[in-house]
Amino acid sequence: MQEVALIRPGRTTDTELVLELEQTALRREFEERLAECGTLAFRVARGVLRDAADAEDVAQEAMLQAYRRFPRLRDRSRFRAWLVRITFRLALDQARSARRREQRETLWAVAVPRPTAEDLAASGEFERRLELAMETLPEKLRLVLLLSAMDGHSLEEVAELLHVPVGTVKSRLHFARKRLAEKLR
């Protein structure tokens, strides 16, 4: 006896429609979150990178990556923390490659003009030393330091973002500031 197959022409179209609706809803949800988290991503990147334009590029790339992986994010309430981590990682990578590039260029430079004391003062010597001191910090301490320095971020919020207890945030912040001060003293 021959088997009979039931063919439903409308079924594929229905499935496609459902998928399209789901994708549209996802995209709308992502864009809503983006409006409130765009600046956060930029600031995290800016905390790591010296140049604001580089920070913008990194934040943009982080948000694109977040968009691509957004359907796979199980807990949507953790979006901010997730975006912070993506941005922080990307910014660190960018900073490392920039440092390597800088070292190469310095090695090949014929004559690098040495800055005078006035130049250093004008360009913010303290800023430069702070930058160097921060680069020596472990990533965990560094991220806590940056997030705590952001306006409107209490220790509780930082703890929630990093998914660690408030006590851990406090101790990490304390160690981070002490190590920075030690380097700058």
Place this chain on the structure above:
Amino acid sequence: MIGEKMTCEKYKDALIDAAAGEPIDRRLADHLERCTPCRATLTHEQDLFTAIDDALRARMSETPRAGFLSRVHTQIAYEVQKQDAHEQSGWNPMWAWAGAAALALVVVVIAHPWGRLRQPPVTAESVKAPALRAHENPAMPQSMRGSAEHSRTPRHARLDSVQPLHPETPVAKQPATVDPEVLVPPDEAKAFALFVARVAGRDERAQAVVRPASDNATAGSAGTSEFLTLDMADLQREPLQWEAWTDEGRDPE
């Protein structure tokens, strides 16, 4: 003076902690009231921490340039368009992998020598017990054996025409090696060819030669004991006609 310095050294860590924002304990507060250098150090350390905090806060309060978010939105829209274009074209990245795998398979098949694939490996088993030919397989139905028989050579036909010596012998026990393929060392090839040619002229004896020992025993019990003992001298006693032509100088007896 030295004793006072040692006391200050004792409070160094507590002083830094206090500058970092930790609460000042009673002993340190008492010391600070009495020690002017430590008060200065505390002030200096507090300034340092304040400078650090201010620098970090200034940096972390920066905002992106105008149009930053709209640029991100544009980039995402472009990403969506790209995804749609991929979906409409039916392109799937997995296809690239499948194509590469197929190409690799084709390269392997072309590069592999066909001769190796076609020739079964020669083993000791295949030499001792030659494989049954398709048209000789007793298990094969007669209808399927027709086409195989059609392609046989006259020599095969002649050998196959030999009837079983004992009709009661099961068909499955008939010799499977009516046209055996035997690997012979080059130096023995001529002797073997001669032997085969002689035996081929005596089909009944050839049957006995190639029959397994157990069959011979069965045959013996059925009254055909002359096939049990096959002496090579008997085979040579009656030379074939063509042997006489080739062995002209040899004594026929």
